[in-house]
Amino acid sequence: MTKDTIIAGLDLGTSRIKCVVAVRHEDGQVDVIGTGTHPAKGLRNGGVCNPEDAARSIRAAVEEAELMAGCEINEVFLAISGRHLESFNSYGMVRVEGETIAASDLERVVDMARAVRLPADQAILHVVPQSYVIDGQPGISRPLGMSGVRLEVAAHVILGHQEPIQQIEACCRDAGLQVVDVLLAPLAQAEVVLTPQSKDLGVVLVDIGGDTTDIAVFVEGSLQHTAVLPVGGEHITLDIKKCLNTPTVEAEHLKQTHGAVLDEDMDLDAVVEVPGVGGRRPRHIKRHALCEIIDARVDEILKLVADELQQVGYPEGLPGGVVFTGGAANLQGLCELAERVLDMPATLGGPKGLNGLSDVVQNPRYATACGLVVCGINQRHMMWYGRQKNVVPRKGIFSMFQRLFSR
Numbered sequence: 001m002t003k004d005t006i007i008a009g010l011d012l013g014t015s016r017i018k019c020v021v022a023v024r025h026e027d028g029q030v031d032v033i034g035t036g037t038h039p040a041k042g043l044r045n046g047g048v049c050n051p052e053d054a055a056r057s058i059r060a061a062v063e064e065a066e067l068m069a070g071c072e073i074n075e076v077f078l079a080i081s082g083r084h085l086e087s088f089n090s091y092g093m094v095r096v097e098g099e100t101i102a103a104s105d106l107e108r109v110v111d112m113a114r115a116v117r118l119p120a121d122q123a124i125l126h127v128v129p130q131s132y133v134i135d136g137q138p139g140i141s142r143p144l145g146m147s148g149v150r151l152e153v154a155a156h157v158i159l160g161h162q163e164p165i166q167q168i169e170a171c172c173r174d175a176g177l178q179v180v181d182v183l184l185a186p187l188a189q190a191e192v193v194l195t196p197q198s199k200d201l202g203v204v205l206v207d208i209g210g211d212t213t214d215i216a217v218f219v220e221g222s223l224q225h226t227a228v229l230p231v232g233g234e235h236i237t238l239d240i241k242k243c244l245n246t247p248t249v250e251a252e253h254l255k256q257t258h259g260a261v262l263d264e265d266m267d268l269d270a271v272v273e274v275p276g277v278g279g280r281r282p283r284h285i286k287r288h289a290l291c292e293i294i295d296a297r298v299d300e301i302l303k304l305v306a307d308e309l310q311q312v313g314y315p316e317g318l319p320g321g322v323v324f325t326g327g328a329a330n331l332q333g334l335c336e337l338a339e340r341v342l343d344m345p346a347t348l349g350g351p352k353g354l355n356g357l358s359d360v361v362q363n364p365r366y367a368t369a370c371g372l373v374v375c376g377i378n379q380r381h382m383m384w385y386g387r388q389k390n391v392v393p394r395k396g397i398f399s400m401f402q403r404l405f406s407r
């Protein structure tokens with residue numbers, strides 16, 4: 001057991017903090033050995049609003065996972081997401097220095113793609129190469145060692161505000177955790193819920209979390225587009241709260257126990273109880289009425305996804321369809337509605353390829369934390385540009401990441 005590697009992924013969502021601990025055995029098998037989840041307190045919009053509460057919630061989720069795994073966690077791989085992230089596609093071109101394309105040429109060409117003017121408070125988090133062109137020949141995914149004179153790259157660049165990420169890292173330290181590396185949530189999710197075939201065919205990953213819905217489009221095997229929509233499962237809860245005049249906690253309970261999107265086969269006479277508040281007696285309403293509230297908001301979210309796809313050049317959808325992750329993907333009937341609204345196949349993205357507590361992490365809410373573990377084990381996407389090519393980012397680009405790399 002001594003050579004087995006233990007690794008932990010921490011997903012700080014706006015609703016819940018999720019921690020997954022896995023062990024990679026010498027034979028390469030990965031077993032999930034612990035999970036922990038705790039309501040996220042002190043976190044907002046991908047940043048921190050109350051550091052003490054945030055550190056306490058992180059500690060609680062990690063302790064639950066430690067208890068289950070029977071080991072202590074000191075280091076975590078962390079996911080970043082949130083409304084402060086932005087992305088765009090960029091381009092770089094360089095002259096190849098030697099006879100064949102070397103790692104240094106790849107660094108230089110990606111450097112060109114990242115050479116964009118940034119607002120003062122923003123930093124580049126990831127530069128994900130999409131494909132390379134050598135001497136005018138397009139569609140090359142692995143140019144290393146090939147011969148050529150001119151090397152071009154198309155890359156997806158993800159920007160974020162430095163401050164929220166630094167605040168989150170500080171909260172992890174306060175919770176006794178060292179952040180090994182930071183990864184964009186959809187990149188982590190893709191690792192465990194999408195197959196190489198679907199990424200090649202073209203697929204959209206939609207994570208419906210609490211505060212946001214994250215979209216990531218993969219075409220020809222690489223990330224083409226990311227977007228963050230400012231609406232998620234919490235908005236559904238707030239709609240129920242307002243429409244049924246019931247406290248948030250009861251609205252959340254109703255959503256999770258009786259909620260669904262509308263469906264033709266739904267029993268129109270089924271009744272659910274709405275608890276009374278302030279000594280008032282409970283009320284009974286048609287379940288159909290509850291589902292109408294949910295359906296309206298989910299329909300809105302899906303139409304926003306369709307608009308986004310249309311805007312970025314996929315009005316017909318994607319051949320590989322849509323894969324849903326995030327806690328709100330658990331809503332009954334989501335995939336059926338999505339197939340109608342988006343006009344493409346829809347599936348739930350439960351993490352795959354893991355053993356151990358795989359039934360627990362099958363829930364799409366664990367996709368990000370499981371993806372972090374798998375990326376951590378395989379050293380995939382580790383700050384993508386920097387770690388993969390062993391390059392320390394240039395001074396001033398992002399000091400926090402410099403510290404992480406130089407350890």
Ligand SMILES: Nc1ncnc2c1ncn2[C@@H]1O[C@H](COP(=O)(O)OP(=O)(O)OP(=O)(O)O)[C@@H](O)[C@H]1O
Nearest residue numbers: 013014015016209210211212233234326327328330
């Ligand atoms: N069974 C369920 N049915 C409906 N909604 C659910 C269910 N389980 C969880 N949710 C919803 O999922 C949301 C939380 O999902 P998740 O944990 O993926 O979000 P998060 O990562 O905390 O948020 P974000 O990604 O926006 O930062 C909440 O709004 C919750 O109500």
Ligand SMILES: [Mg+2]
Nearest residue numbers: 013014209326
């Ligand atoms: Mg999330």
